[in-house]
Amino acid sequence: MSIETTALSGALGVRISGVDLSQPMDHKTAQEVYAAFVQHKVIAFSNQSISSAELIQFSKSFGPLDIHSNSDYLLDGFPEILILSNDLKDGQPIGVVDAGVEWHSDLSWQLDPPLGSILHCLTTPTTGGRTGFLNMSAAYQLLPKSLQERLLSLEGSHCVSKLVNSRVTISENRVNAAAFYAEQLKKHPPVSHPMVYEHPDTGEKILFASPRFTIGIDGLDEEEGQSLLDEIFAYFDDETIRYDYSWSEGDIVMWDNRSVLHCALGGYQYPDIRLIHRTTVLCDDATRLRPVASL
């Protein structure tokens, strides 16, 4: 059986039908799904009724899974699943509140960022709650040639702590966030990544920087680095590289974390509940982003 795909937008994304993710994928289906994932960067499946164990099984078909460092919000009995939610139990958050509300690539503050993240939507709020995606190979192509060239020899500094990034704010809905980010800064000092990577599957050049995690450019002083980042991030307003996903309950969406940025767009408020389960697939030697070949 072949998968069927329908484009989500001109920027990126495809909806895949004809696959029941509660069942293990056969080899051919898995290959087709991976090919669609690489080519379109975001894949979506509708009406999936799937248990936590099945979500983990599906996720593992792409590679080993990450156990997220935000250990307070891992699903009981299923540490591979991180809960994203604004719901409360006994007055306490049951998941990460306002996760990912600035443009980012997941875990780019680590040396070996993941292949992709998979979100299973269990509850959608009545308004808002969309997720935005940016095509980062198209973003690189939007840049003037001189800037493209310049970026090839530069590395960005990526850091998880919001305390060292003036572009972001800490959500007031987060409990103990300042202490959390102070601790994170101690545990995870900044790491460097090339500003431009090569995608291992497509050979595309990928602009690898985000307002959330890229805090400076190595070798440039603070002012020059920030103004270069401002110049780059201004291209993210271009609508031709962006698609905003509207969730329905039962949707499963996976993005290529190597080639898109994403952002939780918000616009809902407790007691309007959003509940999503997330898994994160790690890279291996074959799937990891590569330095640009010509360098």
Ligand SMILES: O=C(O)CCC(=O)C(=O)O
């Ligand atoms: O909840 C969302 O829309 C995205 C959250 C996010 O950034 C993530 O799970 O990595």
Ligand SMILES: [Fe+2]
């Ligand atoms: Fe994220």
